[in-house]
Each structure stands twice: as structure tokens, then as C-alpha cells.
Amino acid sequence: MAQQLTAPQSEPMVRMEHIDKTFNPSSVNEVVLFQDFNLQIQKGSFVAVVGSNGSGKTTILNLLCGSLPADSGKIFLKNREITKMKEHRRSKFIGRVFQNPAAGTCPALTILENMALADNKGGSFLLQPGVNRRRTAHYQEQLAQLHMGLEDKLGIQVGSLSGGQRQALALLIATMTPIDLLILDEHTAALDPRSSENVMELTRHIVEEKNITTLMVTHNLKFAVQYGDRLIMMHRGQMVLDITGTEKSQLNIKDLTEKFDEISIEDGN
Amino acid sequence: MLDIFIGLVQVVLREGFIYGIMAVGVYITYKVMDFPDLTVDGSFPLGMCAAAALINGGMNPWLACLLSFAVGAAAGAVTGLLHVKLHITDLLSGILVMTALYSVNMVITMKRAVMPFYNLPTIFSSGLGGMLYGALGQWGWVLMALIVCMAVKFLVDLYLKTRSGLLLRASGNNSQFVISQGKDPGNMKILGLMIGNGLTALSGCVLAQQKESADIASGTGMVVMSLAAVIIGEALLGRIRWIKPTLTAIIGMILYRACLTAAMQMGLDTSYLKMLMSIIFIIALVASRIASGRGTHNGTAVNRTTI
Numbered sequence: 001m002a003q004q005l006t007a008p009q010s011e012p013m014v015r016m017e018h019i020d021k022t023f024n025p026s027s028v029n030e031v032v033l034f035q036d037f038n039l040q041i042q043k044g045s046f047v048a049v050v051g052s053n054g055s056g057k058t059t060i061l062n063l064l065c066g067s068l069p070a071d072s073g074k075i076f077l078k079n080r081e082i083t084k085m086k087e088h089r090r091s092k093f094i095g096r097v098f099q100n101p102a103a104g105t106c107p108a109l110t111i112l113e114n115m116a117l118a119d120n121k122g123g124s125f126l127l128q129p130g131v132n133r134r135r136t137a138h139y140q141e142q143l144a145q146l147h148m149g150l151e152d153k154l155g156i157q158v159g160s161l162s163g164g165q166r167q168a169l170a171l172l173i174a175t176m177t178p179i180d181l182l183i184l185d186e187h188t189a190a191l192d193p194r195s196s197e198n199v200m201e202l203t204r205h206i207v208e209e210k211n212i213t214t215l216m217v218t219h220n221l222k223f224a225v226q227y228g229d230r231l232i233m234m235h236r237g238q239m240v241l242d243i244t245g246t247e248k249s250q251l252n253i254k255d256l257t258e259k260f261d262e263i264s265i266e267d268g269n
Numbered sequence: 270m271l272d273i274f275i276g277l278v279q280v281v282l283r284e285g286f287i288y289g290i291m292a293v294g295v296y297i298t299y300k301v302m303d304f305p306d307l308t309v310d311g312s313f314p315l316g317m318c319a320a321a322a323l324i325n326g327g328m329n330p331w332l333a334c335l336l337s338f339a340v341g342a343a344a345g346a347v348t349g350l351l352h353v354k355l356h357i358t359d360l361l362s363g364i365l366v367m368t369a370l371y372s373v374n375m376v377i378t379m380k381r382a383v384m385p386f387y388n389l390p391t392i393f394s395s396g397l398g399g400m401l402y403g404a405l406g407q408w409g410w411v412l413m414a415l416i417v418c419m420a421v422k423f424l425v426d427l428y429l430k431t432r433s434g435l436l437l438r439a440s441g442n443n444s445q446f447v448i449s450q451g452k453d454p455g456n457m458k459i460l461g462l463m464i465g466n467g468l469t470a471l472s473g474c475v476l477a478q479q480k481e482s483a484d485i486a487s488g489t490g491m492v493v494m495s496l497a498a499v500i501i502g503e504a505l506l507g508r509i510r511w512i513k514p515t516l517t518a519i520i521g522m523i524l525y526r527a528c529l530t531a532a533m534q535m536g537l538d539t540s541y542l543k544m545l546m547s548i549i550f551i552i553a554l555v556a557s558r559i560a561s562g563r564g565t566h567n568g569t570a571v572n573r574t575t576i
Contacts, residue, residue, distance in 0.1 A: 091451040098445070106439045106446050113435055120432060122451040127428070130435035174449070 012076075013180060013213040014041040014064065019073035021059060021237075033059055033237040037073070041181075045244075046207055046214045048224040050256075051234030052264050057217045060234075061183050064215070066090045078180050092122040095174035095212075097167070099186040104170025107159030111150060111169065114158055115139045118173040142172055146202060164195030168202055175206050182207065184216035188223065196220070200227060221260060225253050235263045279407045281530050285523030286414035287476045288494065290421050292502075292518040294468030295495035297425070300503075300514065302441040302461040307363030307492050308348045311370030312341045312466040314488040316473025318377040321384040321483035330392045334474050341470020342463040344370060349459030367488070374485050384483045391478035392417070410479065417475055421468065422515045428464075437461055469495075490546045497550040498522035504557035525549060 021034040033056050041047055051057045062068040063075065066087035075083045077093055097104050105114050116131040119139075136154065143151040146168045150161075158166060167187060175182060184203065188196035200223055207214050218224050224231055231248055233241035233256075240263060243251060291313060298306040316337040323333040344366055351362040378384040392398045393413055401409030428434045440447045440457035447454040469491070477483045502521025506512050528549055529542065537545065 086453070088448045088451055088453050091449050096449060103443065103445050104449070106442045108442045109435065109438060117432075117435055117439060117446075117450055120450070125432040125436045125450075125452060127431045127433060130430050130432045 011043050012040045013043040013045075013078055014039070014215070015074075015076040016040075016060070016063065017074045017076070019063065019075070020071040021056075021063065021068070022071055025071075034070075034073075035237065037237060039232075039239070041213060041215060043213055044211055045230055046228035047216065047230045047232060048228040049215065049217045049232045049234060050219070050221060050224045050260065052260075054236075055234035056237040057234045058185065061096075061185050061215065061217055064090075064181070065094055065096055065183060093180045094183060095179040095181070096183040096185060097170050097174050097187040099189045101163040101166040101170065101190060104173060105158045105166050108157060110155050110157055111143070111161075112136070112139065112154040114169065114173060115142070115176065118176040121177045142176075143169075145205070146172070162195070164191050164198060167191060167195070167199050171199065171202060171206060175210060175212060178210075179212060182212045182214040184214065184218075186217055186219060189219055196223075203227070221256050222253055225251055225256055231256075233259065233263070276407070277530055277534065279411050281523060281527045283407075283411045283414045283479070284476075285526045286411070286418035286519065287472060287479065288498070288526065289418045289472075289519035289522040290475065291469045291472035291491065292495050292498040292522040293422055293425055293515050294465040294472070295492070296499050296514055296518040297437075297461055297468070298465035299496060299499055300441075301429075301438055302458060302465075304359050304441070304458065304462065305363070305496075306345075306348065306462060306465055307360060308344055308366045308370070308462070308466050309363075309469045309492045309495060310488040310490070311367035311374075312344045312469045312488075313473040313491040314374050314483070314485055315344060315370050315377075316341055316470030317477040317483035317487055318374045318384060318473075318485065319470065320474040320477040321386050322377050324389050324391065324478070325384070325386045327389075330390055330395065330478055333478075334392065334471055337474035338467040338471045341473075342467035344470070345462035345464070345466030346459055348466070349455075349462040353455035353458055370488075371485075378483065378485055382485050384485075385481060386477075386483075387481050389481070391481060392475070393479050394481075414475070414479070418519060421471070422513075422519060425464075425468075425515050426513055433460070490543050493546050493550045494525060495522070497546070497553045498525050500550075500557050501525060501553045504553065504560050525553075 016037065016039040019034050019037040021037075023029070023031040023033060039060065049057045049060065059068065063070050066082070066085060070083065073083070074081055082090055106117070109117070112131055116135070119135060139154065140151040148165050148168060150165065150169065158169065161169065171187070187203075188199050191199060204227060206212070214228070216228065229248060230244040231241065231251065232239050241259060291309065295306070295309060298304045319337045319340050320333050323336060324330060328336075348362045348366045351357045351365060352359055357365070393402065393410055398409070398413040401412050403409070405412060429438060436447060436450070436452060437457055437460060440454045441461070444454035447457060473487070498521035499518045500521070501524055502517030502519070503514065505524075506517040506520060507514070529545060532545055533539065533542070
């Protein structure tokens with residue numbers, strides 16, 4: 001495989017080892033998704049994951065974040081086993097942006113309050129003042145990168161922002177404190193084409209600037225080709241395609257679409 | 270005639286402020302946390318009974334207020350633990366604790382339905398309250414109720430701006446967001462229920478001190494009354510930006526008490542009081558739904574119409 005072509009100094013940030021996962025076990029709806037599934041993600045890489053519905057791509061994210069437990073197998077983040085760690089504890093190391101723009105931010109709170117909470121991620125939430133005014137300039141600086149004019153609207157409720165604005169803010173919030181892994185869960189799927197492009201460009205900017213290891217699940221094959229240095233195609237719980245390096249950079253959307261259609265037809269959808 | 274009217278205004282305001290403390294508590298569970306908490310029907314008489322027992326035992330009335338808050342908070346914690354740790358539904362958790370509290374209250378009052386503590390120092394008869402009553406008579410009591418209610422409102426407003434308060438607001442709004450900040454939303458739920466029921470018990474404690482008596486049956490209808498206050502307040506004043514929702518809940522409670530008092534004055538038999546409480550609540554709920562349907566900016570508000 002082309003894996004050897006990646007930078008030799010790289011070490012795995014994420015390791016999923018011998019993962020088994022069955023949904024609705026011993027019922028008529030039983031679905032055996034993963035059997036001895038293995039995945040390694042190198043530090044600093046930006047992995048795009050595509051696949052049809054039910055292929056297991058979102059389950060990978062849920063297992064990594066701890067929203068779903070694995071039946072067996074082990075998960076490591078930066079050589080530390082997190083298999084049994086609770087979801088909210090993993091949040092200290094993992095940032096996540098969801099498909100639904102409402103999930104990554106708090107609509108009833110202001111932009112300032114949302115950012116102040118994110119700024120304190122993993123810290124203590126006691127009776128200290130909720131918003132530290134001295135950090136306001138820093139928040140404005142961060143918001144200015146979005147080019148949406150939000151830096152002048154710190155006091156407005158996030159619920160009144162558009163989906164694209166909320167998703168951009170969610171991206172800032174997820175990466176506000178240093179994290180080991182950024183998870184993008186179809187984070188552009190609910191946006192219009194123009195906002196999707198903006199949010200993807202912003203994603204690239206933030207990921208490159210902060211050099212965050214990133215795992216992005218997407219339905220958008222164009223984005224999967226255009227962004228990231230590794231592409232994985234999932235099908236029925238298995239990686240049917242895993243390309244990196246030059247092979248990835250030479251990949252074109254036509255080849256990928258053909259490959260995708262191939263497996264989709266096989267599945268009858 | 271005017272005397273009677275002024276007397277009624279005094280009662281409405283005094284009780285509005287006292288029950289308003291509970292309305293602030295229910296605002297936290299119902300609006301901030303999005304949790305329909307029925308524990309309130311049990312934690313209100315719990316506060317009353319605790320006040321009676323403690324003051325009969327010779328405790329300082331202000332200390333009795335603090336302890337009542339604490340026992341109410343403990344009741345809220347049990348509801349929260351049932352819901353979060355044992356995965357019992359929100360409504361059922363509240364009903365279970367409310368029912369169990371009836372026995373707790375019986376134990377506190379030593380099986381008496383009414384537990385008086387006449388002529389003992391209360392926050393209304395001693396210290397500042399006694400001075401105000403001496404100087405202003407009935408208005409002194411109104412003022413005392415106002416002071417306690419505003420102190421509670423001020424503290425709650427302050428709390429909601431702390432990190433813990435912001436996270437509490439976030440947890441009712443988007444529990445995934447709380448997880449993303451590395452905190453367990455279940456713990457925030459328990460905390461919110463503790464504050465809500467603590468304030469409810471405090472409200473009961475203050476009412477008992479004003480009446481110098483605790484009534485074990487006083488809990489019936491407290492949930493309905495507080496929810497109605499929160500909903501009426503929000504429907505009427507929710508759009509005015511500078512009025513905080515804690516204040517709208519208190520004003521809602523005063524209006525609600527005014528409706529009840531007016532109906533009683535017009536000759537409604539007291540047997541129909543609880544019926545009337547439900548009917549006003551239904552009207553408030555339907556009216557607020559119609560109003561928010563016409564409204565322009567209600568998209569983000571937690572608008573739970575099925576309770």
C-alpha cells in the first residue's frame with residue numbers, strides 16, 4: 001500500500017484494534033457491522049471517509065467519541081486507551097462538529113457565552129464569572145477569521161444565526177482549546193452549496209493552522225477528493241478503499257464516483 | 270370598600286412575592302432545564318413543615334430558611350438521581366418523589382395535618398420584618414416578602430451568569446454541547462432540580478412563617494400554579510428585553526394570584542379553587558401558544574406545550 005509514502009516520522013494518533021460491533025444483537029433486526037475492524041490514523045493527517053448508508057462510517061465516529069460502546073476491541077488515542085472512557089471525558093481530547101448546525105452550539109446563549117464556555121472546556125465550572133471580559137478580544141480575533149462579521153455581534157443569541165454561520169462557529173468552538181483529534185460528522189451536509197464551500201475552506205484553514213489530526217465523514221465525494229491527505233471508502237463495515245499520498249492527490253472525482261456507484265449498486269441503492 | 274380593595278392588593282402582592290420564589294425555581298427546572306418537575310407539589314409543603322418543626326424547636330427563622338432550602342434541594346436531588354441514574358422518565362421521577370415526600374412531611378409534623386407555631390419569632394415578626402410591620406402594618410409584610418423575593422431573584426440572576434449557571438442553561442438547551450465541553454449533562458440536571466426544589470421549599474418556608482403555621486395539604490396545585498406563572502409572565506413580558514425571565518415569572522405569579530383572589534371575591538366557592546387553578550393554567554397555555562404562533566422571534570425558545 002501507499003501508506004509507506006507518508007512522512008516517516010509520523011506516529012498513530014488513533015488506533016482502533018479488533019473492533020466488533022453488532023447492532024440489535026439476537027433480534028430480527030440484528031446487523032453485524034464490524035468484525036475485527038482495524039484503523040490507524042497518523043498524527044497530523046486529514047482523513048476523509050465516504051461510504052453508502054449503513055457502511056459504518058458514522059459508527060466509526062461514534063465509537064471514537066464514545067457515543068456508542070464497542071462490543072469488543074480496543075481504541076487508543078495518542079497511545080492512551082480510551083475504550084471505556086465516558087463520552088464527556090473524551091471531549092477534552094476530541095473536538096466534534098455535527099451534521100446538525102444546532103448540535104455544536106447553544107442557541108439560547110449568546111456568541112460570547114458560547115465561546116466562553118468552550119474556552120473553559122475541561123476546566124472547572126463553578127461560581128466563577130461565566131464570561132471573562134479580558135478574553136473578548138481573543139474571541140473577536142478568532143471570529144474575524146470567519147469573515148462573517150460575527151466579531152461585532154458577540155451579544156446576539158446563536159439561535160438567530162444562519163446554519164452556515166452556526167456551523168462556522170461550531171468549528172471554532174470545537175477547536176478552541178488544544179485537541180488531539182477533530183471529528184467532522186458530515187458537517188456540511190445540512191448547508192447550502194455556497195455555505196458548504198465556505199465551511200470546508202474554513203475547515204482547511206483551521207486544521208492546517210493548528211495542525212490537528214482530522215477525521216471527516218462526508219457524503220460529498222467532491223470534498224473527499226479535494227480535501228485531506230487520505231481517503232477511505234467504507235462498505236458494509238469494511239474499508240474497500242484506502243488511499244494516501246500521491247495516489248490520493250491524483251485521484252479524480254470520476255474514478256471515485258465510479259467506484260462508489262459500483263458498491264452502491266451491489267447494495268441495491 | 271376601598272379598605273377591602275387595599276387589603277386584597279396587599280394579600281395578592283404578599284402571596285405573589287412569596288409564591289414568586291417558587292416560580293423562579295420552576296422557571297429554572299421548566300424553562301432553563303426543560304424538565305417538567307412534579308416534585309414541586311411535595312417540596313413546597315416540605316419547606317412549610319420544615320419551617321414549622323425548626324422554628325418550634327427554637328431555631329433562628331433565617332437559619333430555618335437556609336435549612337428549608339437544603340431539604341428541598343435534597344428532594345430535588347433524589348428526583349434527579351432517579352431520572353439520571355435509574356433512567357426513570359422525568360414525569361414519573363417527580364411523581365415518585367412527590368408521593369414519598371407526603372410521608373416525609375407526616376414524619377416532620379408528627380402526623381399532624383396542620384402544624385402551628387404561633388407567637389414564635391419568624392422573619393415577619395422579628396428583626397427587620399418585625400420593624401417593618403411595626404412601622405407599616407400590612408404593607409410591612411408586603412415589603413418583607415418583596416425583599417426576600419428580590420434577594421432570591423438577584424442571586425439566581427447572578428448565578429445564571431457564572432460558569433456553572435451558563436452550563437446549566439446550556440444543558441437544558443443542548444445537552445450534547447455540555448458533553449462537548451467535557452461535562453456530564455446528567456449532573457447538571459441534578460443540580461438544576463436541586464436549585465428548583467430548594468427555592469420551592471424556601472417559598473413554602475417563607476409562607477409558613479408568614480402564616481405561622483404549616484399545612485401538609487398545601488402542595489396540591491403548586492406545579493400547576495408555578496407553571497402558569499412562568500407561562501403567563503413569559504407570554505406577557507417575554508418580549509421586553511430588559512426584563513429578566515426571573516422577574517417575568519414573579520410578575521406572572523402576582524397576576525395569577527390576582528385572578529384567583531378576584532374569582533374568590535366574586536363569590537366563587539373555595540371548593541372550586543383548585544379547579545380554577547387548572548382552568549387558568551389551561552387558558553394561559555393555549556393563549557401563549559397562539560401568541561407565540563403569531564410571534565416573530567420565538568424559534569429558539571424552549572416551547573414545550575405538552576407537559
